[in-house]
Amino acid sequence: MPAPEEFVVTPYEVKGKIDYDRLRELFGTQGLTPELLARLHRLAGGELPPLLTRGIYYSHRDLGPLLDAYENGRPFFVYSGRGPSGPLHTSHLIQFDICAWFHRRLGVPMYIQITDDEKFWARSGLTREETARWGLENLYDILALGFDPKRTHVFFDSRSIAAMYPLAIRVARKITFSNVKAVFGFEGSTNIGLVFYTALQSVPAFWPSWAEGRAVPCLIPCGIDQDPHFRLTRDIAEGLGYPKPALLHSKMVMGLLGEGVMSTTGNRADDALFLNDPPKVVERKIRAAFTGGRATVEEQRRLGATPEVCSVWTLWRTRFAPAEAEFEEITRTCRSGELLCGDCKARLIERVHGFYAQHAEAREKVKDWAESTIVTVAPKPL
């Protein structure tokens, strides 16, 4: 009898030490090979982001056929979403940074879904006003990462429902309660809003095909834990006459507290750097962050530290050291003991402050046009 897995990864539960290769086997996804990366590198004109070169995105479904279509003159679009329950933190940006990269480098449109309805149904402590307010705040943060207003389309669920509903009706008929129960763990006590919401979350993946009356390929970057959800979207696609969306999966990153996968629920606000944290709070959180350092300076100088288990290194790796030379220098000097954790943290604090200042400026500018990206009209009558 095979040994039971030591980890659990579903759209609603992640626990244990994840073996990502094993997880890929269990889910039946494909690895992001050097050949595919080389192809992306060529298509993007000789540039790949650290999220791809450093193995944060590592798995996919049907990326090859998506790129075949692109090269044959059938561009795809990128789709991602956010459930607005509070401020974004820097790890949320992993998903939107890669979207922005495809959007900029391959010139493809971006579709964003803001699921203010779903968060209201899922979190009993949140009011409708709060999920709607966080929806707009989160949208400003996402757009500030560098999306072009002319090629960016937003489904803000409670405000875009008229545009989505004709398609949602057809999607909903293809999904049974057994399907969603298996994927999301719904029970008899689950409110029916959440059950219907699964149809709404598939709508953006098909909407451009519906609107344009032709097959428009879709790419969805997401955490690997969300794969079962989008498998459902893929399963119903062809029955509706639309292409199956391709998926690009990231690993889940550790939080500042260093206890496995980041989680900010409950009293764990110190596990992440929120984009609305004031500078003093950013500094306090980074100073207290879990590292791969040694107990004393003398030991660290002598034996070196372990970057792979360090939450500070994770921040350098995913966002704050985009230049390869700098990232290699941090990793090498950490391992050799030349770099001490206090100095490394001080350098990161400066870097994060710089990013927050630049982001705040970009965020103010998008407020002028954010509303214009919200889709409110269905392309066709019922």
Ligand code: SF4
């Ligand atoms: S030197 Fe930096 S990267 Fe290395 S363990 Fe310490 S904090 Fe982490």
